[in-house]
Amino acid sequence: METYVVRVWLPDRPGALGAVASRIGAVRGDVVGIDILETGEGVAVDELVVRLPQGSLVDLLVDEVQEVDGVTVEDVRAVGEAGRDPRLDALETAAILCGADTMDDLLQALVVHGSRTLGAEWTAVVDLGPGTVRVSHGPAPTEAWLAAFVAGARAGGDEQPTGAEDVAWAPLPGVDLALVAGRQDTPFRAKERRQVAALARVAGTRAREVGRARSQRAHPSATGPTP
Template sequence: MRCTYVMRVWLPDRPGALGAVASRIGAVGGDVVGIEILERGGGRAVDDLVVELPGPEVVSLLVREVQQVDGVDIEDLQPVADALHDPRLDALETAAVLVGASSAAEVLDALCQHAVRTVGGAWGAVVDLTEPALCSGHGEVPSVEWLVAFARGSQAAAAAGPTGVEVEAVWAPLPAAGLALVLGRDGHPFRSRERRQVMALARIVDTRFRELRAAEARRAHPSAAGTSVPGFVGGGAAGA
């Protein structure tokens, strides 16, 4: 029975490097059914390859074959439950869920859950940086104190300029809401494309959260309930 894996590889950023890796995958009976370029720089590229294999028994052989390609390293290899895994489709579906949320609480919960799935995180949280407080969480979320410290530290580091340090957590601000999204995982850092995806999802939710909070405030205002006037129906006097 064929199975699907996502293999994250470092390879030389030169013509033919990806073809050499694909050739090795084909040598064990596998097919490359998806490619996502996560990061490029310093003469190296980091790619996610969605690989379909004849079965899990060839995984170790696949690893040995790919590692024989000069300059190529495997950072991670994970099975994919959905054989039709498509990162671009995942991102679009996540955006649709976020835009369709019907309450401020729902959109924050959806952001945590779907951002984790879209970028491959282990956990996700939305925190209020001023309280501080946890607004929503998915997975084994660290303490509020750690989340706030990480977000504030990352904000200060970004203002100072690029550091080149790779971390296994990523954050994005929701400035209109006064909140921050923080995602984390173990084993491998977030890459440039993944960080941009997190920022884009946060911008969508920041706008939607503001709209939903405004709608909730209007519904809660006493004038929203209206008043009842005897003998008055729909703008005309009763019996008119």
């Protein structure tokens, strides 16, 4: 069996998801996971984890699913034999971040494991001051592009930068750093952007703890008992 994540747009109405699952079953596929990424204006964007007997059935699967009225397949990507469980991935990544003992280890874990959790092709941590890249993973854009993107995103507040739907970012609270994640031609949906923000908050909390521990080691008398 081979496992795929199938991202679909479907009408937000009773029976639509069941019709899609029926079409997947018609090509001997098995739906083993569902993640609702976004809803609004009568449309839902879902990710289905599907197991197929063989990879050659992917094109037939797409054709069958798109036979359902109002349904469009946005993306199909293969995943490992263990499949993909977004909730478990997020918990495992959070545990790894909380276990990091140094800032370097923390940021490296954030970009490596964050890429997997977010389904990103690349991730980077950008210093909000000079705009330099502290660490990156995957084929990230240039440092100048990342600095300009973060500056524009901060200036725009809650507005998503136009033309950058396949890039998501969030600040790490309290440490003047930002997490940026991207992929090719597959937009980040509302739930995924919340996941980016949640990972950034976890990393920011741990970064402050690491910083305090480092300060205490450097100045033990500052935290010692008063004679």
